[in-house]
Amino acid sequence: MAFNYLTDDVEQQKQRARYRARQCVIEQSGRYVKINDKNYVNFSSNDYLGLNHHPEINQALAIGADKFGTCASGSSLITGYSYAHQALEHDICDWLNKPKCLLFASGFSANTALMQALGHKSSHLYLDKLSHASLIDGALSSEAKVKRFLHNDIEQLQRLISKNQQAEPHDDELNQVIVSEGVFSMDGDQADVANLAKIAKQHQALLYLDDAHSIGVIGKKGQGSSSLADIDVVMATLGKSIATSGAFVACDKNLADYLINFSRHYIYSTAISPALAWATKKSIEIIQAEHWRREKINELSKLLTEKLSQKIQLIENSSSIHAIVIGDETSTLDVCQQLRNKGIWLTAIRPPTVPFNSSRLRVTITASHEVNDINYLASCVNEVIQ
Incomplete structure (x- = not known):
């Protein structure tokens, strides 16, 4: 049968824990995202300054x-x-x-x-x-x-x-x-x-x-x-x-x-x-x-660094993006799912987007987040990554 590679290549992605699937977002407003009738604290948004839905x-x-x-x-x-x-x-x-x-x-x-x-x-x-x-x-x-x-x-x-x-x-x-x-x-x-x-x-x-x-x-x-x-x-x-x-x-x-x-x-x-x-x-x-939006991102980013356990492999920086490196694809997907069970929406980033054995959680902090959100995220990450 022609075009066998279409199904073969997708099946290989699944076996290597690299399969990608879309998620339909029902609602998205600042800190939260609603997917499949469940609300999550959203740490995967690129709306860094929290301007989406600005009146x-x-x-x-x-x-x-x-x-x-x-x-x-x-x-x-x-x-x-x-x-x-x-x-x-x-x-x-x-x-x-x-x-x-x-x-x-x-x-x-x-x-x-x-x-x-x-x-x-x-x-x-x-x-x-x-x-x-x-x-x-x-x-x-x-x-x-x-x-x-x-x-x-x-x-x-x-x-x-x-x-x-x-x-x-x-x-x-x-x-x-x-x-x-x-x-x-x-x-x-x-x-x-x-x-x-x-x-x-x-x-x-x-x-x-x-x-x-x-x-x-x-x-x-x-x-x-x-x-x-x-x-x-x-x-x-x-x-x-x-x-x-x-x-x-x-x-x-x-x-x-x-x-x-x-x-x-x-x-x-x-x-x-x-x-x-x-x-x-x-x-x-x-x-x-509104420079306060940039200042808030810096303050919350510093808080995340302080609250995460030292055993967590965090790539520290001064931007909105904070990578928590886990390693292999399967472990990263497992951590991602455990966090979703706790109401935190994060995306597992895997090869070929990042190098082999450097799969990670890509955390984005926005001006819409609050101190309690960062404290909860850090507490959950410290708990599920042993």
Whole structure:
């Protein structure tokens, strides 16, 4: 029978405790999630700042729908680019101090599009080993020469670039791009942004950062990695801290013009909903003004670190993401289920998303959580992980 691999491969996933299945969320509001008629304290949400269901953002969405419609009705190069999109792009440029901004349907498509655009046959791409799958896919599908440096290993990155320049000493048009995440999605640790920017400047390379998990959370006004150094190209999603949907790329005019003319992901995709763009403007306004949300995440993150037993293998960091490493897939799934029995919703992260034997619980702390939530989580984790 044809296509046997469809069932065979899924069956192998089950045998290796790597099978994935969707869960239908009935309700989701800040701290809680309702799944299969049961309420859980939710520690798997990327709504880091707790802005989902914010009344002012909801109101802006409704106003945007009335003014511009719920659908863009075309790509940005036909009739899909509305005043709502333009106004949002201008706000993002002001926020991150960038000349140009383009909106994309998703972070995955934005990353893939940019890696292909910057991945010219004359280019060299240097990716952090833990870069998101969309960056890796985009880089490998480009025409560029691709190298991956060990996670946050600045010295190895420096050696790779120097070796490459020695091999091509007379190439005056050596196009080099350093690629990293601002905050890494599975470990929650932060890139050494200042040193990456320094190396990029030293070697006349571009620095590209996926700021999906930094935007909103890092910086006095939530500018993400842009608050730490001058980043040449910033990509960030709208569906996490910003609490809407889509993504943006902030860059210079030359790259923006190139993408508008040559990026298939941008040219042939329907623009994001103008109503969502209008709601996103309001969300970014709130993010810049309400620094207390970032302060609360830091306070609760510190509390979790203090309350967890020392026998728990926690990857400590200053972001919203806290990885509790357990090891093998079966044990991780077992711990996950025990916590769900206690009313805590966490997701087991397993290979190939993370390296073999480093399966983990990915805990996300948001501004919606309270001290009692963190105390309860720590108590339950200490109890079920022996």
